[in-house]
Amino acid sequence: MNRYPVWKYLLIIVTVVVAVLYTLPNLFGESPAVQISSARATVKVDAALQDRVTALATKAGFTPEAVLSDANSVKLRFKDTETQLKVKDAIQSALGDDYSVALNLVPQTPAWLVAIGAKPMSLGLDLRGGVHFLLEVDMDAAVSKSLDKTAGDVRRELRDKEIRYGKIDRLRDSVVVQLRDAQTVDDTTNALRKALPNMALTEAKDPNNYSVTLTFTPASLLQLKNDAVKQNITTLHNRVNELGVAEPVIQQQGEGRIVVELPGVQDTAKAKDILGRTATLEVRLVDDDQSHLQQALAGNVPDGTVLMTERGRNGQPSPILVKKDVELTGDSINDAQPGFDDHSQPAVSISLDSTGANIFRQLTHDNVNKRMAMILVEKGKGEVVTAPVIRSEIGGGRVQISGAMTVADANDTALLLRAGSLAAPMNIVEERTVGPSLGKENIQKGFESTMYGFLAIAVFMVIYYRVFGVSSAIALSANLMFLLALLSMLGVTLTLPGIAAIALTLGMAIDSNVLINERVREELRNGMSPHMSIQNGYAHAFATILDSNVTTLIAGLALLIFGSGAVRGFAWVHCFGIITSMYSAVFVSRGLINLFYGYRRRLSTLAV
Amino acid sequence: MEFFHVKRDIPFMSYGKITTAISLATFLLAVFFLVHKGLNLGVEFTGGTVVEMQYSQSVDLNSVRTKVDSLKYGDAQVQALGNTRDVMVRIPNIKGKTSAQLSNDVLNTLKQDRPDVQIRKVEFIGPSVGDELVSHGLTALTLVCVGIMAYLAIRFEWRFAVSAIIANMHDVVIILGFFAFFQWEFSLTVLAAVLAVLGYSVNESVVVFDRIRENFRKPNMRGKGVPEIIDNAITATMSRTIITHGSTEVMVLSMLIFGGPALHGFASALTIGILFGIYSSVLVASPLLLMFGVTRDNMIKPVKVKQEAVV
Numbered sequence: 001m002n003r004y005p006v007w008k009y010l011l012i013i014v015t016v017v018v019a020v021l022y023t024l025p026n027l028f029g030e031s032p033a034v035q036i037s038s039a040r041a042t043v044k045v046d047a048a049l050q051d052r053v054t055a056l057a058t059k060a061g062f063t064p065e066a067v068l069s070d071a072n073s074v075k076l077r078f079k080d081t082e083t084q085l086k087v088k089d090a091i092q093s094a095l096g097d098d099y100s101v102a103l104n105l106v107p108q109t110p111a112w113l114v115a116i117g118a119k120p121m122s123l124g125l126d127l128r129g130g131v132h133f134l135l136e137v138d139m140d141a142a143v144s145k146s147l148d149k150t151a152g153d154v155r156r157e158l159r160d161k162e163i164r165y166g167k168i169d170r171l172r173d174s175v176v177v178q179l180r181d182a183q184t185v186d187d188t189t190n191a192l193r194k195a196l197p198n199m200a201l202t203e204a205k206d207p208n209n210y211s212v213t214l215t216f217t218p219a220s221l222l223q224l225k226n227d228a229v230k231q232n233i234t235t236l237h238n239r240v241n242e243l244g245v246a247e248p249v250i251q252q253q254g255e256g257r258i259v260v261e262l263p264g265v266q267d268t269a270k271a272k273d274i275l276g277r278t279a280t281l282e283v284r285l286v287d288d289d290q291s292h293l294q295q296a297l298a299g300n301v302p303d304g305t306v307l308m309t310e311r312g313r314n315g316q317p318s319p320i321l322v323k324k325d326v327e328l329t330g331d332s333i334n335d336a337q338p339g340f341d342d343h344s345q346p347a348v349s350i351s352l353d354s355t356g357a358n359i360f361r362q363l364t365h366d367n368v369n370k371r372m373a374m375i376l377v378e379k380g381k382g383e384v385v386t387a388p389v390i391r392s393e394i395g396g397g398r399v400q401i402s403g404a405m406t407v408a409d410a411n412d413t414a415l416l417l418r419a420g421s422l423a424a425p426m427n428i429v430e431e432r433t434v435g436p437s438l439g440k441e442n443i444q445k446g447f448e449s450t451m452y453g454f455l456a457i458a459v460f461m462v463i464y465y466r467v468f469g470v471s472s473a474i475a476l477s478a479n480l481m482f483l484l485a486l487l488s489m490l491g492v493t494l495t496l497p498g499i500a501a502i503a504l505t506l507g508m509a510i511d512s513n514v515l516i517n518e519r520v521r522e523e524l525r526n527g528m529s530p531h532m533s534i535q536n537g538y539a540h541a542f543a544t545i546l547d548s549n550v551t552t553l554i555a556g557l558a559l560l561i562f563g564s565g566a567v568r569g570f571a572w573v574h575c576f577g578i579i580t581s582m583y584s585a586v587f588v589s590r591g592l593i594n595l596f597y598g599y600r601r602r603l604s605t606l607a608v
Numbered sequence: 609m610e611f612f613h614v615k616r617d618i619p620f621m622s623y624g625k626i627t628t629a630i631s632l633a634t635f636l637l638a639v640f641f642l643v644h645k646g647l648n649l650g651v652e653f654t655g656g657t658v659v660e661m662q663y664s665q666s667v668d669l670n671s672v673r674t675k676v677d678s679l680k681y682g683d684a685q686v687q688a689l690g691n692t693r694d695v696m697v698r699i700p701n702i703k704g705k706t707s708a709q710l711s712n713d714v715l716n717t718l719k720q721d722r723p724d725v726q727i728r729k730v731e732f733i734g735p736s737v738g739d740e741l742v743s744h745g746l747t748a749l750t751l752v753c754v755g756i757m758a759y760l761a762i763r764f765e766w767r768f769a770v771s772a773i774i775a776n777m778h779d780v781v782i783i784l785g786f787f788a789f790f791q792w793e794f795s796l797t798v799l800a801a802v803l804a805v806l807g808y809s810v811n812e813s814v815v816v817f818d819r820i821r822e823n824f825r826k827p828n829m830r831g832k833g834v835p836e837i838i839d840n841a842i843t844a845t846m847s848r849t850i851i852t853h854g855s856t857e858v859m860v861l862s863m864l865i866f867g868g869p870a871l872h873g874f875a876s877a878l879t880i881g882i883l884f885g886i887y888s889s890v891l892v893a894s895p896l897l898l899m900f901g902v903t904r905d906n907m908i909k910p911v912k913v914k915q916e917a918v919v
Binding site for chain 2: 126134136268269427428429430431432433434435437438441442445446448449450452453454456457460461464496497500501503504506507508510511514515518521522540543544547548549550551552553554555556557558559561562563564565566567570571574
């Protein structure tokens with residue numbers, strides 16, 4: 001009685017050893033590092049880069065303590081922040097714009113622990129400082145923008161096929177093409193069905209109304225929304241890379257929301273500026289009819305045109321009337337670089353993809369001697385950067401935009417265009433900034449409060465229950481280790497509510513031990529032999545432990561499913577804690593008691 | 609060493625009327641404050657911007673308040689965060705202004721008077737997110753209740769499930785009542801704490817229920833009436849109840865004292881929740897059980913069925 005078979009002892013030893021190993025990395029702390037990651041999709045991070053940056057650092061006179069690399073980045077670890085800063089500058093200037101070089105902290109986990117996959121828990125923003133954004137994609141704007149583009153496509157397609165058409169109206173959720181007769185309706189439907197397969201076409205052949213209406217099919221609407229979120233995530237990735245942030249998080253949350261977390265970012269205004277800019281380029285034709293412009297200035301904007309402002313050379317914006325139809329958008333931009341034009345004015349050189357190049361060639365071919373406007377759209381507002389007169393057809397897809405801009409403007413514009421355009425504008429619906437000192441303080445306070453509470457409980461248990469108390473206290477420590485190891489292994493991000501959950505779980509975990517110890521006392525009181533008391537105490541307490549933990553687990557799971565952010569961080573730890581505490585309270589503490597009492601033949605009293 | 613060993617059963621059930629009356633009174637009081645004063649909902653729920661700042665030396669809150677008011681941002685609140693150096697400013701959502709502008713405005717205005725001010729934390733929550741959180745929070749609460757009731761109904765009997773859930777909602781409402789009365793900020797972490805209390809407090813009731821069920825099945829309890837059985841169960845588990853709650857409370861108090869302002873709301877909610885958790889599991893859930901008319905037959909029916917099957 002009260003002896004575990006050898007395999008049970010072995011199981012306890014193995015789990016404890018594993019727990020110790022996987023908890024260990026959390027104790028080593030972090031040291032400064034320089035992180036190099038690719039700033040563009042075309043530039044890959046590989047072994048060659050690793051060698052190159054190591055050589056660069058060594059050449060600058062600082063040999064890295066360790067070189068770590070993963071799929072997206074190479075990290076060089078140094079012993080102090082001064083070295084880190086110097087190396088960062090050296091590498092940044094040598095590598096140029098293709099890579100983003102960021103300051104980071106890298107765990108000082110020894111190599112042998114890294115080799116078995118042990119890593120410290122990652123800390124949430126509330127513990128390390130940084131910025132958290134929740135962005136909402138404006139789906140209506142995405143649909144609206146796509147319809148604008150459709151209207152342009154329809155016009156081009158009908159022109160190509162030489163089908164005579166009347167007005168093309170862009171309504172709230174459809175595009176309507178007015179036509180002359182039944183024959184053109186059929187021709188139009190045939191042409192558009194091929195060119196725009198994802199639109200639903202509705203024909204009208206009423207003598208008063210020959211038209212084709214284009215709407216999105218439900219499937220294509222869903223596709224459109226998904227694509228909008230995906231494209232925005234890609235774009236955000238590019239923009240964040242420009243910021244040079246170490247380990248940013250950019251994830252979709254729910255249907256149309258994106259979470260962006262930038263650990264360690266101090267300059268939040270700059271971060272928000274880069275993220276929030278929804279700049280995209282649009283090329284449209286200018287309506288140069290002076291009478292139209294006068295009319296528009298009088299408040300009566302002619303159909304199919306919009307009144308905008310143009311950046312003037314002398315800094316004075318001037319009004320300009322542009323057509324509503326978008327000929328070309330930023331989607332077709334392959335690359336954009338700042339530079340200077342023939343007159344040594346700051347300019348941005350743009351290279352277009354093949355579709356864009358074709359459209360642009362056609363556009364310039366058809367509109368010689370007319371003006372076209374290069375419009376930079378930011379946060380839904382368009383501004384004409386420049387509106388040059390088209391002198392001749394421009395092929396080859398290389399376009400230069402210059403206008404009234406400074407070198408800094410040109411740099412910014414190029415960066416925005418290069419980083420890609422957003423499929424739809426986004427609003428910041430949630431934002432949190434945590435200063436780095438506050439993060440450190442949060443860790444320290446969370447840790448201290450857990451430690452004091454833990455010590456108080458352990459001391460009480462030992463005094464109150466003696467040998468059984470010692471076993472309870474050891475089981476509680478084991479529980480703490482199991483929990484930390486589990487969290488580290490699963491890569492759960494530790495947040496302040498997570499620390500609170502660790503503390504609460506420890507406080508609650510002792511319940512199982514108290515239940516057991518009280519039961520053992522009760523059995524003794526009822527006149528059972530010591531061995532029987534241990535046996536029955538554990539057995540009777542188990543049903544209660546199971547019931548009470550399952551109910552707590554139900555609450556924890558509901559939190560996990562319906563919680564978000566802080567609540568979920570709490571719930572993960574809480575749920576894991578319930579599971580580890582059952583294992584340690586029932587199995588580990590019993591093992592200890594068995595080891596202590598189980599091998600004594602004559603047992604007259606228990607120290608409980 | 610034993611502190612809480614009671615030889616004779618304490619007749620808790622004979623006090624049933626008084627305790628039920630007391631808890632009904634506290635419950636109604638909590639409801640009154642909830643309705644009358646309402647919860648001081650945190651920025652996560654209401655939307656708005658919260659800026660936490662730290663001065664290098666202590667600052668006069670009134671001067672900060674005047675400065676912030678001069679910005680004319682509607683119903684802006686200025687609060688001290690536990691000491692005279694940490695200040696929190698809450699601003700409602702303003703159309704056309706981003707949180708960056710708001711927080712910068714606040715910081716710049718305050719810097720005119722005192723350049724030693726630093727931003728520690730900025731939180732901005734849009735209005736739509738808040739509504740969603742409220743609905744998610746309520747869903748979580750409902751789901752927890754349903755889940756727990758289902759489990760208890762299967763493991764015990766419906767009377768136990770209903771009593772436990774009433775006792776627990778009583779705890780939750782009282783915590784909320786405290787937050788309404790003192791106008792403490794009800795944040796997302798407090799919500800987590802409230803839901804954790806729900807789990808914790810059921811845990812508590814389950815331990816007592818477990819004992820009641822066991823007592824019903826014990827041969828030497830056969831002659832006893834239901835109130836005696838419940839009294840015995842409560843008395844027998846009392847030592848454990850006090851020690852467990854004590855240790856959890858020690859942990860939570862440690863968070864309250866050493867955890868700093870970030871854990872304050874969380875720890876306060878739990879402190880209250882644990883205190884009322886003891887009370888309700890003993891003095892609310894059990895009298896309710898009695899009131900619903902639990903009998904020995906409710907609990908030993910399954911055993912009889914088994915025996916018949918064997919015969």
